Amino acid sequence: MAVDLDRCTGCEACVTACHAENNIPTVGPGQAQRGRAMHWIRVERYWEGDFPDVRLKFRPVMCQHCDAAPCEPVCPTYASHHTEDGLNAQVYNRCIGTRYCANACPYNVRFFDFFNPQWPKPLHLQLNPDVSVREVGVMEKCTFCVQRISAAQIQAKADKRDLKDGEVQPACAQACPSKALVFGDLNDPDSEVSRLSRSPRGSKLLDDLGTRPKVTYLQRQSAV
Amino acid sequence: MGFVSFVSFAMMDRRDFIKLTAVTGTSATLASCGHPEHQLIRFIPDEELVPGVAEWKPSVCPLCRAGCGLSVRVMEAEADVVRNGQQGVVKIGAAKKLEGQPDHPINHGGLCPRGQAAIQITYHPDRLTQPWKRTGARFSGDMKPVSWDDAIAELAARLDALAAGNAQAQLAILTRPGRSRRLELFAEFAKRFGAPAPVAVELFADDVLRRANAMSFGRDQLPTFDLAHSRHVIGFGADFLGTWNSPVAQSFGYGEMRQANPQIRGTFVQIEARMSQTGANADEWIPIPPGTEGVLALGLARVIIENKLRPADAAGQAGRAIDGWAGGLSQFTPERVETITGVPTRRLDRLARLFAERRPSVAIAGGVALAHTNGLFTALAVNALNALLGSVGVEGGMNFITPFDAARGLAQGTANRDTFAKLRSAKGLLLDGADPVFASPKAWRVRESLEQIPFIASFGSFIDDTSGLADLILPDHSFLESWTENLPEAGAAVAVVNVAGPVMRPLHQTRATPDVIIEVAGKLNKPVGLPWKSFDEMLKASMSGEAWTAALKQGWTIQSSVGSRQSAVGSLQSSVPISSPQRNGQKTVSYSAATFDGDPGTFPFYFLPYASQAFGDGSLAHLPWLQEMPDPLTSAMWSSWVELNPATARRLNIDPGDLVDISSTQGTVRAPAVLSPGIAPDVVAMPVGQGHGTFTRYGSDRGVNPISILAPVTELETGSLAWAATRVKIARAGEADGSLILFAGEMREHPHEHEVR
Structure with missing residues (x-):
């Protein structure tokens, strides 16, 4: 994925879209106060300078799907692992809730289910049948909407063709009003995401940790 | 595991089935006579849905007037x-x-x-799942469920009583803002019944901008900005x-402006006292x-004219609306502009040159800038600036979609203090989703006025601070369960007409409000006879066959010619022409300093409420996401919160999260403090959205409502509420209480353990 911070307006459409797609529960004010609100993608804000010469920079942060993910080797049950496609995946029914992965993740993008989720009826009808509902005691995080990737792969296979660039969009990228989020195949040098990832504006989040994240941030430019 | 769950699901179905048949047996005696086919629960959906396979259907976002597809x-x-008393x-x-x-x-x-x-x-x-009738005091919660037949009969009887007393003019209709056929239907009903036209309830209304556009450009309409092609944008x-x-x-346009063109990155300057998103x-x-x-x-315009970057008369009528424009705005010297705005002359000069050179450029005025007592002047000034730069009606500039008829589909103005004062003598009120008790300053005494009205019917889907007063509730379908449509006033290069059918069957015993209005209209003793049998018939009649087919397929169509529209809703065709600049041609406006409620000595801070990104005007505070x-x-x-400059907070001994009392001449609200470097030291700001007394389990009694302490100050020329014209004082009221x-910023795993260490 590539995130163009020069397009991102900080509107949080990605945050709500992710909740809608991935059956992420709301925890309510009491648990949110205890730091247990779950947002697989969040918009961070960085203030620079003091009034009146002040600037604010937004940065959407989701699981960076690191090639050398610190969450993976610490998992005693291989719940956190790497897929052949290069996704950092979480197998919920392997997870025993040690939370080692969350402690190891430098991006703070993993969320623990402290409770069974609740959707007072008929709110349950909003649930996406393609995404498992996580129960108490497991760790969850951004999957790059793996259900959408799989569905598109199956469809492409049935049609006896390759996936087209831009055919798969995670919910966050689909919702983004200013098209700041671009998803695609990094192994395809001609894909839009590959092109953006080679941008001179590009950088990786906490790159010096050696995690080899797969999300490239294109920095916001300054006026000339 | 899989087998067990299969069995339990199968048993569940069987149990439900048995329960259902039992209920069906008893309900046969309870059922009102008439249409047996309405009594049955359909077990097989009409849709040919394949389990696990998604179907995508078009619809229209109902939340604001933008009209996104x-x-x-x-x-x-x-x-x-539940259908007719049966559960299943x-x-x-x-x-x-x-x-x-x-x-x-x-x-x-x-x-x-x-x-x-x-x-x-x-x-x-x-959500309200069926009609209700009030039996006890208002807000007591004493309501009884009634059938639709009874609810509609009751509404018709109430309207008949008004007609019998020759008091049709004492029926008021309050709606949500936006431009729609639904509003046309309400307006047509009101006209034929003899009631005044519906009035929209909207705190953050754009009446000032509409008026300014009518004066500057002859367009009583909100503008569309082609940001994708702009090279420079100034937001006011x-x-x-x-x-x-x-x-x-x-x-979308902004993203394109920034990065779609590899050679040119559009630039953007924003002018405001509190940094918005x-x-x-x-x-x-x-x-x-x-x-x-x-x-x-x-000041920018003067620099541009004086340096001959653009000729003054390029602004045309928009310039002539400004006092002193022809004379080169001699009164707005850079020095005077610096004194008033604090923007140094050199910076002003640079901004003006940037604006004139990086064309196409566009200035955008809206929201808080126009919510002062001199809002119309500000809007006209920015219009003149756009006209001077040749930015009106061009690629990359400010445009007005055509065809557009402001007399159609819009409420007749926005509810203000006078509206609610007059409501005191109303004999009946129809509420279509509006919540004026929440969205009006206390000084307007909206609730007191509404309590005087002997009969209030609400079509809304939720009990809120206003519909809690209703005597009769006839809940609407949700937008996904009914025909939904709107006529966006701005946002696209073309005039879009959004129309879409239901995407799912109604979950509850609700009915589409437009259909209820049509039915009631036909049941009155003196039927007002709306020309349609149903809302979808009205929608179909409003467009050509071709457009209708296109709309059904994709949920929208482009309104290309006025002709096809005229044949549409013939009886609604308005004779009011689009206002022409000549009409207001002779009038010029001049600058007068904005005035604020509250003595600056006692109330030293400007108070800026703002539409929150989550709740807009507050009507979405009931949604948990x-x-x-x-x-x-x-x-x-x-949460609710109040934003303060860190220097102000330091001076007043306020730490982040501390409770702060914010007081105007109208009252006090208490909210926790957020220190923000993006706000002037003499300004405090609060998001609008929380502070509902009653608004479902998620929105009730949460936070405070900043609207409640707004002074009833109006924009001088238009009478619109100047919602940013209140001064306040603030005082620390106590330590953080966790509200x-x-x-951001917390350890998620064990916050309390970390605190102990």
């Missing part, structure tokens, strides 16, 4: 339903996700966070990437005192 994912689901579980095609339509001319596939959450309106656990207080006008369309994206953010935006605009969505600038969830909930 939706694509709704519909899949098979099991829903608990049925398989239905249920909406699962709302997405922006990729080829929609307004939102281009995107959707804002509020639009994403609109699905929770349909599935809200506290407009939160155009967050909540104002057509935010998704504008955000939009302002946070500016290359240059310039805070100036509230109410001086128009002076800065004319939006309650738990972190605010873009503060990361606050489920400010932030997503």
Whole structure:
């Protein structure tokens, strides 16, 4: 994925879209106060300078799907692992809730289910049948909407063709009003995401940790 | 495991089936006579849904007047339903996700966070599921369920009583803002019944801008900005990437402006006293005192004229509307502009040259900049600046979509203090989703006025601070369950007409409000005879066959010719022409300093309420996704807060999260403090949205409502509420009480253990 911070307006459409797609529960004010609100993608804000010469920079942060993910080797049950496609995946029914992965993740993008989720009826009808509902005691995080990737792969296979660039969009990228989020195949040098990832504006989040994240941030430019 | 769950599901079905047949047996005696086919629960949905396979259907986002096109994912689901007293579980095609339509001319596939959450309106656990009639005191909760037949008979009887007493003119209709056929239907009903036209309830209304556009350009209409092709943008207080006008369309254009063209990156300057989410994206953010935006605009215009970057008469009528324009705006010397706005002359000069050189450029005025006593002056000044730059009606500039008839589909103005004073003598009120008790300053005494009205009927889907007063509740379908439509006033290069049919069957015993109005109209003793049998018939009649087919397929169509529209709703065709500049041609406006309620000695701070990114004007505080969505600038969830400059907070001994009393001449609210470097030291700001007395389990009694302490100051020329013209004082009221909930900055795993160490 590539995130163009020069397009991102900080509107949080990605945050709500992710909740809608991935059956992420709301925890309510009491648990949110205890730091247990779950947002697989969040918009961070960085203030620079003091009034009146002040600037604010937004940065959407989701699981960076690191090639050398610190969450993976610490998992005693291989719940956190790497897929052949290069996704950092979480197998919920392997997870025993040690939370080692969350402690190891430098991006703070993993969320623990402290409770069974609740959707007072008929709110349950909003649930996406393609995404498992996580129960108490497991760790969850951004999957790059793996259900959408799989569905598109199956469809492409049935049609006896390759996936087209831009055919798969995670919910966050689909919702983004200013098209700041671009998803695609990094192994395809001609894909839009590959092109953006080679941008001179590009950088990786906490790159010096050696995690080899797969999300490239294109920095916001300054006026000339 | 799989086998066990299969068995339990099968047993569940069987048990439900048995329960259902038992209920059906008893309900046969309870059922009202008439149409037996209405009594049956349909076990087999009409839709040919394949389990696990999604179908995508077009719809229209109902939340604001932008009119974004939706694509709704519909899949098979099991829903608990009650029909005619029977409970059961049925398989239905249920909406699962709302997405922006990729080829929609307004939102281009995107959707804002509020639009994403609109699905929770349909599935809200506290939605009104059937008609109710009040039996006890208002707000006592003493209501009894009634049948639709009884509810409609009751409404018809009440209206008949008005007609019998020759008091048709004492029926008031309050609606939500926006331009729609639904509003046309209400207006037509009102006209034929003899009641005044419906009035929209909207705190953050744009009446001032509409008036200014009518005076400057002869267009009584909100503007469309072609940001995708702009090279330079100056925003005057407009939160155009967050909540104002057509935010998704504008955000799309903004993204294109920044990065679509590899050679030219458009630049953006925002002028406002409190950094909005939009302002946070500016290359240059310039805070100036509230109410001086128009002076800065004319200061820029003067520099441009004086340096012969553009000729003064290029502004045409928009320039002539400004006092002293022909004389080169001699009164707005850079020195005077610096004195008033605090923007140094050199910076003014640079901004003006940038604006004139990086064309196409456009200035955007809206929101807080026009919510002062001199709002019309500010809007006209910015219009003149745009006209001077040749930025009106051009690529990359400010445009007005055509064809457009302001007399159609819009309410007759926005409810103000006078509206509610007059309501005191009304004999009946129809509420179509409006919540004026929440969205009006206390000084307007809206609740007191409404309590005087002997009969109030509400069509809304929820009990809120206003519909709690209703005597009769006839809940509407949700937008996903009914015909939905609107006529966007702005946002696209073309005039879009959004029309879409239901994407799913109604979950509850609700009825589409337009159909209820048509039915009631026909049942009156003196029938008012609306010319349609149903709302979809009206919609179909409003467009050509070709357009109708296109709309059914994709949920929208482009209104290409006025001709096809005339044949549409012939009886509604308005004779009011689009206002012409000549009409207001001779009038010029001059600058007068904005005035504020409250003596600056006692009330030293400007008070700026703002539309929150989560709740807009507050009408979405009942949706849990939006309650738990972190605010873009503060990361606050489920909270109210007040934003202070850190220097101000230091001076007043206020730490982050401390409780602060914010007092105006109208009253006091208490909220936790958020220290923000993006706000002037003499300004405090609060998001609008929380503080509902009654608004479902998620929105009731949460936080405070800043509208409640607004002074009833109006924009001088238009009479619109100047919602940014109140001064306040602030005082520390106590330590943090935990009511400010932030997503950022906490250790998530064991916050309390970390504190102990």
